[in-house]
Amino acid sequence: MSTLEAFKTIETSGFGRAVGGLDHLFCAGIELAHIVGMILVLSSIVLVSLRLLGVGLRNQSLTRLYRATSGFIWIGLGLLVVSGLLIFIPAATSYYPNDFFWNKFILLGLALLTHLTIYRKISQTDTPNAVAAKLTAVLSLTLWFGVAFAGRFIGFF
Amino acid sequence: MSLIEFAQLLNDSELGTALRESVYAFPIVEGLHLIGLSLSVGLILFVDLRLLGWFLVDVSVEDVMRPLRPWLLGGFAVTIVTGILLFVAAAAKIMLLPVFIFKLLFIVLAGINAWWFEYRWGRRVDEWGDQSGLPQGVRIAGFTSLALWSLVVIAGRLIPYLSYE
Numbered sequence: 052m053s054t055l056e057a058f059k060t061i062e063t064s065g066f067g068r069a070v071g072g073l074d075h076l077f078c079a080g081i082e083l084a085h086i087v088g089m090i091l092v093l094s095s096i097v098l099v100s101l102r103l104l105g106v107g108l109r110n111q112s113l114t115r116l117y118r119a120t121s122g123f124i125w126i127g128l129g130l131l132v133v134s135g136l137l138i139f140i141p142a143a144t145s146y147y148p149n150d151f152f153w154n155k156f157i158l159l160g161l162a163l164l165t166h167l168t169i170y171r172k173i174s175q176t177d178t179p180n181a182v183a184a185k186l187t188a189v190l191s192l193t194l195w196f197g198v199a200f201a202g203r204f205i206g207f208f
Numbered sequence: 209m210s211l212i213e214f215a216q217l218l219n220d221s222e223l224g225t226a227l228r229e230s231v232y233a234f235p236i237v238e239g240l241h242l243i244g245l246s247l248s249v250g251l252i253l254f255v256d257l258r259l260l261g262w263f264l265v266d267v268s269v270e271d272v273m274r275p276l277r278p279w280l281l282g283g284f285a286v287t288i289v290t291g292i293l294l295f296v297a298a299a300a301k302i303m304l305l306p307v308f309i310f311k312l313l314f315i316v317l318a319g320i321n322a323w324w325f326e327y328r329w330g331r332r333v334d335e336w337g338d339q340s341g342l343p344q345g346v347r348i349a350g351f352t353s354l355a356l357w358s359l360v361v362i363a364g365r366l367i368p369y370l371s372y373e
Contacts (some may be wrong), residue, residue, distance in 0.1 A: 079369045086365055087243075094250025101279065108275050111267060119264060196246075200239045207235045 058143035071141030084134040089199060091127030095120035096195050099174065103188035105181070113184075117174035124166075151208055155201035162194035215303035219295045227297035234297060240303040241290035247283025249357050251276050259350030261342055269337035269346075273330075301371040308371075311363035318356035 052060070061067055099116050101107025108116060139146060146152040165187075173179045173187045209217075218224050227233050233321070257263035258272045302308040329346050331337070336343055 058361070075369060079366055083362060083365050086361060090246060090250050090253070090361070092248035094253055096248055097250060105347075107279060108272065109287075109324060110271065110275070115264075196243060199242055200235075203239050203242065204235050207231075 055144065055147050058147050061140055062143040064140075067140045069139055078138075079136045081134050084130050085138065088127040088130030088134065090133065091123045093195060093199065095123045095127070096191055099170075100188035100192050103173065103179070103184040105185070112177045113174055113179065114177055117171075132173070146205070149205055149208060151201050151204040155198055155205065158194055158197045158201055162191070162198055165190055165194055212300075212303060215299040219298070219300035221296065223293075224296045224299060227293060234294075237290050237293050237297075241287060241294060244283050244285075244287030244290055245361070247279055248287050249283075249361060251280050251283060252357060255280070256350040256354045259342065259346050260354075261347070265340070269342070270333045271337075273333065298371065302367055305367065305371055307363050311360055311367065314356050314359045314363060318353060318360065321349060321352045321356060321364045322356060325353075 066124055088160055088192050098107065099113070102109060102111065102113055147201075169187050173184055227237065254263055255273055255276060258265075258267070258269060262273060325346070328347065329343070336346065
């Protein structure tokens, strides 16, 4: 089965039709959950990245900030995934030809990869290599905000 | 000139028209609005959680607020400027929209809450900022800030859903 056929199956499934038939205000609620998830993830990344760049809460322990924001990031990602699926499923085939849709998930994959490797590693010490820390911060910010931008552009094209 | 005439004026202005008709301008401005949101509302989330005693509790309030303040203010500046641009582009549609008026009202209330907190507590943060149990007024201000900014975000999200065509 091709990707497009898979999308068609998802969209026309019982669940897909049920979500698609929801009241507009429900859809606003789902998008709101997506935005809340976004703010939780992005603000946590910003807080830690500022620290990695040597600004913001620079007198606080990096590992401390990393651990204190971990919970918010995972809750945020949870909200994003669930709401994201509810947004995607009822209109799956309409996203297939949209370049920004595919770009978003490429960027998301890269962001998660960075998050689980470099970002996690560099935050394990309070005195990381300054250059590596700054590069990690720039990479994280670029990728995560890139996901947000690509996501916003989906709706316009 | 009535409010709706003013809105129409903005809407039909070169700036408003350019923003609406450009393929990339509006999404980019909206994207920058989101970035500003992450810096302002996002960082204020952490400050308010500190005031409520739920985040970095053993760090003094001053050591949380002071270093983040310039980033917070920068974030608000970006959010406000992009917000004004978004308004100019959509003025005729949203000027009299109740949810838009509510959003502005919540922003004003959040601003008043922030000003009051600054005046009553913020100036003397070193007197109470590193106690383990923070004063009731501080916690109320923190909670109010969280609630009001959440309402701003909710109202903001509803604008495109409810704006008249």
